[in-house]
Amino acid sequence: MERLNGEARRPDRLLSWMGGLADPTRLRLLHLLDRQELGVAELCAVLKLPQSTVSRHLKLLSGDGWLAARTRATSRLYRMAELDAGARKLWRLAREQTGAWAALEQDRARLERLLATRRGAAERFFAGAAAEWERMRAALYGQGFVVEALCAALPRAWTVADLGCGTGDLAARLAGRVRQVHAVDRSAAMLKVAQRRWGDRKNLTFWPSELSRLVLPDGCCDAAFLFLVLAYQEDPAPVLREAARILRPGGRLVVADLTVHADEEFRRRMGQARDGFRPDELAALLAAAGLAAPAVARLAPEPGARGPALLVAAAERPA
Numbered sequence: 001m002e003r004l005n006g007e008a009r010r011p012d013r014l015l016s017w018m019g020g021l022a023d024p025t026r027l028r029l030l031h032l033l034d035r036q037e038l039g040v041a042e043l044c045a046v047l048k049l050p051q052s053t054v055s056r057h058l059k060l061l062s063g064d065g066w067l068a069a070r071t072r073a074t075s076r077l078y079r080m081a082e083l084d085a086g087a088r089k090l091w092r093l094a095r096e097q098t099g100a101w102a103a104l105e106q107d108r109a110r111l112e113r114l115l116a117t118r119r120g121a122a123e124r125f126f127a128g129a130a131a132e133w134e135r136m137r138a139a140l141y142g143q144g145f146v147v148e149a150l151c152a153a154l155p156r157a158w159t160v161a162d163l164g165c166g167t168g169d170l171a172a173r174l175a176g177r178v179r180q181v182h183a184v185d186r187s188a189a190m191l192k193v194a195q196r197r198w199g200d201r202k203n204l205t206f207w208p209s210e211l212s213r214l215v216l217p218d219g220c221c222d223a224a225f226l227f228l229v230l231a232y233q234e235d236p237a238p239v240l241r242e243a244a245r246i247l248r249p250g251g252r253l254v255v256a257d258l259t260v261h262a263d264e265e266f267r268r269r270m271g272q273a274r275d276g277f278r279p280d281e282l283a284a285l286l287a288a289a290g291l292a293a294p295a296v297a298r299l300a301p302e303p304g305a306r307g308p309a310l311l312v313a314a315a316e317r318p319a
């Protein structure tokens with residue numbers, strides 16, 4: 001019984017691994033595929049061998065467990081398989097012993113040229129797409145993944161509040177990323193939709209509550225979000241004070257709301273109490289609520305967005 005890396009191995013398994021290595025073309029293939037996943041045509045180009053030869057060796061190496069393959073469109077792509085300890089040991093030895101072969105040097109140079117051509121395809125695409133990229137990205141992939149990706153940056157152990165959660169879209173995304181989400185809204189109609197869509201999330205609690213009198217205890221949240229809510233307040237001060245109160249020291253409040261606009265028809269139609277905020281006005285409101293280092297930024301209007309421009313502010317409960 002053979003022993004490789006302390007594991008008992010059947011001799012026929014070992015012989016089959018060794019059989020895979022017992023050919024210079026197969027060794028050249030393994031050197032390439034250990035480094036880079038490649039298709040048959042690419043391998044032929046790098047090795048300068050006909051397809052029938054390359055395919056025959058690929059088949060043998062795949063059968064012996066050296067290679068894994070997947071299909072992309074009409075191509076079959078090969079790469080080195082996840083090897084067990086014994087095969088890894090054999091491959092390390094074979095790689096060391098063959099690394100200085102002149103043929104491998106040429107293969108490496110041709111592989112580099114091939115990879116440069118591949119990268120060139122991406123560079124050519126971006127050279128043509130740079131001016132249009134953001135519009136193209138939105139059309140191809142939407143915008144939702146950005147929010148999802150940013151939520152993924154939040155610490156898993158956090159508790160957060162979505163104040164004025166509406167139909168709960170943000171709260172649900174947050175619930176997938178943090179320990180606990182408190183979603184608060186006074187509108188029974190909005191909460192009904194939110195409950196129907198997201199009521200099965202175990203770590204998402206909906207609170208029917210007025211934001212100026214939150215039922216949540218002092219310092220219970222690591223972060224709180226107030227998205228498109230402040231323009232509905234005759235007096236935003238009590239809402240901001242309550243948001244500050246539920247933050248732990250060092251916790252952050254993030255506000256997204258409207259910049260001042262002159263579209264009175266819009267304001268009336270949306271039932272808003274105010275026509276937005278100037279950045280300095282919002283910063284002063286945050287500071288008056290006891291929040292430190294308020295930073296407010298106007299956002300550039302998104303192409304296709306029909307409402308007034310927005311601003312985003314963040315401030316911190318002092319430690």
Ligand SMILES: C[S@@+](CC[C@H](N)C(=O)[O-])C[C@H]1O[C@@H](n2cnc3c(N)ncnc32)[C@H](O)[C@@H]1O
Binds near residue numbers: 164166211212226227
């Ligand atoms: C425009 S919606 C925004 C919903 C959600 N934040 C979003 O970005 O999709 C505003 C929400 O805030 C809620 N709201 C406004 N003022 C509130 C207050 N003082 N107390 C509780 N909820 C409030 C409304 O009921 C509504 O659901």
